[in-house]
Amino acid sequence: MRFVIIGGDAAGMSAASRAKRNKPETEVIVLEQTADVSYSACGMPYNIADPARDMNDLVVRTAAVFRDKQGIDLRLGHRVERIDRTTKKVMGLSGDGKPFEVSYDKLLIATGARARLLPIPGMDLPGVVALKSLGDGRSIKSFIEGTKVKTAVVIGAGYIGLEMVEAFHERGIQVDVCDIMPDFLPWAPKEFDKVLRDELKNKGVKFRMGTGVNSVEQVNGRLRINFSDEPLDVDFALVGVGVVPNSELAADAGLELGPSNSIAVDKYLRTSDPDIYAAGDCADAFHHVTGQRVWIPLALRANRGGWAVADNLTGKPSEIPDIVGTGVFKVLDLEVARTGLSLKEARDAGFDPVENYIQSRSRAHGHPGNQTIHVHLVADLKTGRLLGAGMIGKEGAAHRIDAAAVALHASMTVAEFFGCDLAYAPPFSPVWDPLLTAANQLLKKL
Amino acid sequence: MRFVIIGGDAAGMSAASRAKRNKPETEVIVLEQTADVSYSACGMPYNIADPARDMNDLVVRTAAVFRDKQGIDLRLGHRVERIDRTTKKVMGLSGDGKPFEVSYDKLLIATGARARLLPIPGMDLPGVVALKSLGDGRSIKSFIEGTKVKTAVVIGAGYIGLEMVEAFHERGIQVDVCDIMPDFLPWAPKEFDKVLRDELKNKGVKFRMGTGVNSVEQVNGRLRINFSDEPLDVDFALVGVGVVPNSELAADAGLELGPSNSIAVDKYLRTSDPDIYAAGDCADAFHHVTGQRVWIPLALRANRGGWAVADNLTGKPSEIPDIVGTGVFKVLDLEVARTGLSLKEARDAGFDPVENYIQSRSRAHGHPGNQTIHVHLVADLKTGRLLGAGMIGKEGAAHRIDAAAVALHASMTVAEFFGCDLAYAPPFSPVWDPLLTAANQLLKKL
Numbered sequence: 001m002r003f004v005i006i007g008g009d010a011a012g013m014s015a016a017s018r019a020k021r022n023k024p025e026t027e028v029i030v031l032e033q034t035a036d037v038s039y040s041a042c043g044m045p046y047n048i049a050d051p052a053r054d055m056n057d058l059v060v061r062t063a064a065v066f067r068d069k070q071g072i073d074l075r076l077g078h079r080v081e082r083i084d085r086t087t088k089k090v091m092g093l094s095g096d097g098k099p100f101e102v103s104y105d106k107l108l109i110a111t112g113a114r115a116r117l118l119p120i121p122g123m124d125l126p127g128v129v130a131l132k133s134l135g136d137g138r139s140i141k142s143f144i145e146g147t148k149v150k151t152a153v154v155i156g157a158g159y160i161g162l163e164m165v166e167a168f169h170e171r172g173i174q175v176d177v178c179d180i181m182p183d184f185l186p187w188a189p190k191e192f193d194k195v196l197r198d199e200l201k202n203k204g205v206k207f208r209m210g211t212g213v214n215s216v217e218q219v220n221g222r223l224r225i226n227f228s229d230e231p232l233d234v235d236f237a238l239v240g241v242g243v244v245p246n247s248e249l250a251a252d253a254g255l256e257l258g259p260s261n262s263i264a265v266d267k268y269l270r271t272s273d274p275d276i277y278a279a280g281d282c283a284d285a286f287h288h289v290t291g292q293r294v295w296i297p298l299a300l301r302a303n304r305g306g307w308a309v310a311d312n313l314t315g316k317p318s319e320i321p322d323i324v325g326t327g328v329f330k331v332l333d334l335e336v337a338r339t340g341l342s343l344k345e346a347r348d349a350g351f352d353p354v355e356n357y358i359q360s361r362s363r364a365h366g367h368p369g370n371q372t373i374h375v376h377l378v379a380d381l382k383t384g385r386l387l388g389a390g391m392i393g394k395e396g397a398a399h400r401i402d403a404a405a406v407a408l409h410a411s412m413t414v415a416e417f418f419g420c421d422l423a424y425a426p427p428f429s430p431v432w433d434p435l436l437t438a439a440n441q442l443l444k445k446l
Numbered sequence: 447m448r449f450v451i452i453g454g455d456a457a458g459m460s461a462a463s464r465a466k467r468n469k470p471e472t473e474v475i476v477l478e479q480t481a482d483v484s485y486s487a488c489g490m491p492y493n494i495a496d497p498a499r500d501m502n503d504l505v506v507r508t509a510a511v512f513r514d515k516q517g518i519d520l521r522l523g524h525r526v527e528r529i530d531r532t533t534k535k536v537m538g539l540s541g542d543g544k545p546f547e548v549s550y551d552k553l554l555i556a557t558g559a560r561a562r563l564l565p566i567p568g569m570d571l572p573g574v575v576a577l578k579s580l581g582d583g584r585s586i587k588s589f590i591e592g593t594k595v596k597t598a599v600v601i602g603a604g605y606i607g608l609e610m611v612e613a614f615h616e617r618g619i620q621v622d623v624c625d626i627m628p629d630f631l632p633w634a635p636k637e638f639d640k641v642l643r644d645e646l647k648n649k650g651v652k653f654r655m656g657t658g659v660n661s662v663e664q665v666n667g668r669l670r671i672n673f674s675d676e677p678l679d680v681d682f683a684l685v686g687v688g689v690v691p692n693s694e695l696a697a698d699a700g701l702e703l704g705p706s707n708s709i710a711v712d713k714y715l716r717t718s719d720p721d722i723y724a725a726g727d728c729a730d731a732f733h734h735v736t737g738q739r740v741w742i743p744l745a746l747r748a749n750r751g752g753w754a755v756a757d758n759l760t761g762k763p764s765e766i767p768d769i770v771g772t773g774v775f776k777v778l779d780l781e782v783a784r785t786g787l788s789l790k791e792a793r794d795a796g797f798d799p800v801e802n803y804i805q806s807r808s809r810a811h812g813h814p815g816n817q818t819i820h821v822h823l824v825a826d827l828k829t830g831r832l833l834g835a836g837m838i839g840k841e842g843a844a845h846r847i848d849a850a851a852v853a854l855h856a857s858m859t860v861a862e863f864f865g866c867d868l869a870y871a872p873p874f875s876p877v878w879d880p881l882l883t884a885a886n887q888l889l890k891k892l
Contacts, residue, residue: 011878043810043872050814116472174473177843297878321865328869356593364489366503368496398874400882402866403852409866411854419767420848420855421734423783424746424775426489426518428844431456433743435848 001026003313004090004104005165006249008032010299011280012110013061013305016072017099022314029073029102030252031092033079037063042299044137045163049170051145055138055424076160083107083253085273106275106313109263110306111246112393113281113297118241120218121389127223130239131160134382145235149173149262155213155285157184161240162196162331165205168238169332175205176232182210188390189357189376192428195392196334202330208232213443243297245282258284260296267319269309279305280360288322288348289340289387289408324408328398339390340408343378350379356442358435362396363425369397375438377404384413389435396434405437414439416446447472449759450536450550452526452695454478455485456745456853457726458556459507459655460752462518468760475548476540479525482580483509488745490583495616497591501584528650529553529699531719534558534675552721552759554710557726559743562689564601568662575604575677576685589682595619596680599671601659603630607686608629610641610779611651611870615778621651622678628656633788634836635803635822640742641838642780649778654678689743691728704730708741713765715755723758725751734768735833735854736795742771764846770854771804774844783847786834786854798827804886806880808842810872821884823850823860830859830892835881842880849881860892 003019005012008030016028030037042059047053054407066072077095084091089103114177115130127147129140152168157179168175177200183193184207189398200207208227215226216237225232245262255273258264264277265271267286271278281297283305301323311318326339346353355378362371373393379386389404391397407417418439424431432440449465451458454476462474476483493499512518525825535549561576563569573593575586589595592790598614600607603625614621628641630653633689646653654673661672662683671678691708702718704710704737709724713732717724728741728752746812747769759765772785793800801824809816819839825832835850837843853863864885870877878886 020593038879040872041810042870043812048815053812060811064611075876136564300867300871300879300882303877321862323869325865326867326869326875328871330871330873336872338552339867339869350541365486366489366499367492396845398869398871399842399846402846402849402868405868406849406852406856406858406866409862410852410858412852412856416855417852420852421746421767421769421772421785422851423772423785423844424488424744424847425774425776425844426486426492427776428781431486433486433746433747433848436746445868446780 001313001415002103003028003103003106003108005030005104005108005110005278006090007110007112008037008074009041009110009112009280009304010302011167013038013066014115014303015071015108015110015279015310016066018069018307018310019314020072023308025258026314030072030074031078031080031090031102032074032076034133035076037066037074037076039134041132041134044131044134045167047161048137048141048144048164049167051171051185055134055141058134061219062357064395065204072227080249083249083276085253085276088275097365108275108309109250109271109276109278109282111249111282112246113174113243115239116242116244116373118213120213120215125216125218125223127235127241128216128237131164132243144171144173147235148366149235151234151298152238153178153234154231154238154240154387154412156242157181157209157242158240158242159327159329161238164238166330166332167203168311169203170244176234177205178208178211178213180210180212184209185336187338188392189355191357191374192376192390192392195374196331198248198332200430202263227230244282245297246284250282258293258295260295264293268317269320270307277309286322288324294323296323296326317369323409324405326401327403328401333394334392335395336392338388338390339401339405340386341378342388346378346387348378351387352401353378353387354381354442354445356445358438358441361430361438362393362429363428367426373397373434375434379414379442379446381446384415386412386414388437400435414442419442428439447551447671447759448549449552449554450548450632451472451476451554451556452536453556453558454483455487455558455726455727456519456748457752458554459484460749461510461554461556461725462512462757463516464753464756465760466516466518468756468762472760476518476520476523477526477536477548478520478522480579480581481522483512483520483522487578487580490577491606491613492581494583494587494590495613497617499879501580501587504580518566519776523851526695529695531699531722534721539585540888542861549577549776552723554755555696555713555717555724555728556726557695559689560692561685562688562690563685563749564659566661567657569685571662571664573681573684574662574685578689586684590617590619593681595681597683599624599678599679599680600686603627603655603688604686604688605775606860607684607774609775610684610780612776615651617648619862620793622653622680623651624654624657624659624673626656628638630655633784634838637820638822638836638838641820642777645778645780688879689727691741691743693728696724696728704739704741706741710739714763715751715766723755725755732863733828734770738795739771740771742769744773744788772847772851774847779840780838781841781843782838784834785847785851786832787824788834792824792826792833799824799833800886800888800891800892801826804880804884804887807876808839808872810876813872819843819880823884825860825888825892827892830861831890832858832860832863833885842875846881860888864889
């Protein structure tokens with residue numbers, strides 16, 4: 001069987017490796033348009049932050065290993081332009097501009113997502129970069145180092161934008177961040193926004209929220225960011241206004257699309273064509289809490305998806321579990337984590353949600369190093385079911401959120417979650433873990 | 447209604463406060479034999495470690511607050527010696543040696559546990575102390591400071607013993623630790639023992655494992671610890687060889703006992719006498735994984751138990767959730783955490799258990815500060831159910847264990863747990879969280 005994979009990052013290479021491991025006689029061809037495979041995209045902000053690290057450190061496995069050790073026919077610089085479902089072929093252009101054509105028995109679309117750019121003038125200026133590919137990461141790092149960037153703006157306060165705020169700050173670059181939305185972390189209650197603003201202020205990071213960028217222009221060799229109010233002159237602009245799925249190939253081939261134009265897949269990662277799978281950032285997923293299709297492109301899912309496709313193709317039928325939308329990131333000294341639904345998402349999904357917000361402590365009463373930890377929970381009034389959780393604080397949010405994530409997978413009620421026997425020791429928690437305190441308070445509203 | 451409580455620590459004072467809050471007309475009398483109420487016993491090692499902190503910082507709420515603000519009739523220095531179930535009275539001696547007698551409508555036994563001492567000569571020498579009560583904590587701290595302790599031994603390598611190793615080390619005291627068991631953390635695989643030994647060595651803490659203490663004697667104003675091999679001379683000896691429930695009052699009154707002579711209670715915290723409840727470290731619990739009675743005295747359960755008793759007495763019937771035996775502690779730079787059953791406990795409970803041990807990383811590939819994290823999982827071969835988890839490492843164990851604890855409460859299989867959407871960001875985890883990697887490896891044995 002010939003298994004052709006379009007895209008050689010997390011989902012694609014996971015699928016390729018596992019297919020070969022499961023069934024070595026499978027012919028596996030990977031068509032990757034760039035020169036990079038299998039790198040840790042999420043590690044880029046931290047790599048950019050550190051002048052001593054090389055961007056190639058993020059490559060988990062090289063092309064040579066995939067080819068020589070695993071027997072994968074990995075073709076770099078191969079850009080697929082069309083899928084012909086009738087003849088079961090993909091066509092495209094290779095790096096030297098020559099057309100190519102590959103037939104498949106089974107096809108995996110693992111084309112990922114790309115950074116959104118703003119529909120405004122100046123997005124193509126040097127020093128205006130979005131961070132998505134390893135190439136973007138290299139550009140940013142060499143621009144910063146080559147031109148001795150002293151000031152930067154991050155346009156877009158999503159998690160990648162905020163991770164890049166930290167990266168610039170770490171490198172001693174004066175950084176501003178802006179977003180068209182009035183609040184940071186719009187999925188969370190206002191109190192989270194306040195915590196983040198305080199941290200940015202403490203670290204000397206300026207911000208303009210609720211202010212759109214109208215254009216970017218070059219003035220005296222620097223970049224001028226034109227807002228509706230005062231413009232801002234900087235040396236570098238990072239655009240982090242979200243990502244869009246690379247689903248055009250799939251759409252052109254007539255495959256069904258899911259939310260946000262991602263590629264719709266079933267629990268076996270099959271698209272609407274039984275011979276074509278999709279996985280990774282280009283594909284959608286089912287949300288366990290709502291039962292509905294969602295598009296939440298994250299690394300774990302991409303890896304899981306690649307494995308599941310390989311298993312399904314090699315005679316080990318594998319239903320991929322639903323997601324609950326767990327995410328975490330670090331910004332400066334803060335950990336920000338969430339899982340499940342926000343209040344608005346819960347309402348939109350047809351629940352009758354109630355929420356609560358509490359402040360607790362990261363360690364026991366009086367224990368040195370104690371920090372405030374902020375917890376937000378959402379539950380369904382009708383059933384008492386836990387629907388979502390968010391946390392922010394200087395410690396204790398990143399791993400704690402997993403307890404709530406598991407509770408969501410188990411469809412626990414808030415009362416059941418409150419009944420969980422969570423760990424306690426003074427250096428790590430109050431006797432009542434902040435999650436339990438939050439659950440107990442929320443119970444009073446149910 | 448008159449609600450009498452024997453014991454004024456976590457369970458007793460939680461019950462007292464909540465009964466008053468739920469139903470202010472309840473007459474609540476607390477009989478506490480010491481002069482202390484409501485203190486954080488678990489905080490004592492950290493308080494002892496820090497010369498700048500006063501032991502009274504650990505008192506969460508003072509007797510005056512309980513009396514004046516909450517209207518609780520709190521009687522300190524009142525030692526109960528007998529419960530007469532026929533006349534529904536408790537009798538005892540007050541601080542001045544005078545007998546007292548109090549009748550009850552409902553009684554709560556919240557007498558806690560006491561430190562075990564070894565049945566060997568020398569346990570009563572000055573400088574030989576077990577740590578359980580706030581009074582013990584004060585004795586240790588004043589002894590250390592008054593006599594300028596330079597060397598100490600910790601007899602018993604349980605979690606309190608190891609926390610005290612850290613406390614002595616923090617104060618610059620040369621500390622040895624010993625245990626009659628050959629391995630540290632005997633519930634965990636050998637690899638955990640090795641990790642702990644390496645950490646002790648790094649910090650200059652000496653240890654003798656598998657060696658019993660025969661006697662302690664005073665020699666030239668110091669303590670000589672007589673082992674079966676070489677004796678050890680030290681200035682101070684901390685005995686941490688476990689605790690025993692204070693259940694004699696209950697036993698003498700003919701109440702049923704549970705495991706390890708704890709007081710047997712049902713899910714409403716009722717003893718075998720419908721008018722007498724027991725909660726906290728003196729009472730047993732049901733383990734969710736086995737369905738069997740266990741005695742695992744921990745702070746969260748004591749607080750939960752106090753609340754549940756108060757609710758049950760004041761017309762809010764409240765079934766206490768089963769425990770899963772989640773515990774965590776810190777020793778030097780290590781976090782040690784567990785939940786559920788060890789391999790042996792699983793076998794003893796009638797499961798057909800399989801285990802696996804993996805090493806993973808606390809952060810993403812190449813992320814600075816990355817530490818090794820060790821994970822041990824136990825599952826049931828017949829059903830595939832997750833039965834227990836343990837973790838040890840320099841970061842990331844303490845909160846992560848809660849995800850496994852919730853999975854145990856939800857009776858998840860290893861496959862279901864592996865399907866959970868856990869958080870990932872490079873500063874906090876590899877893409878596949880160490881728990882997921884461990885679950886995936888364990889699945890291969892199921």
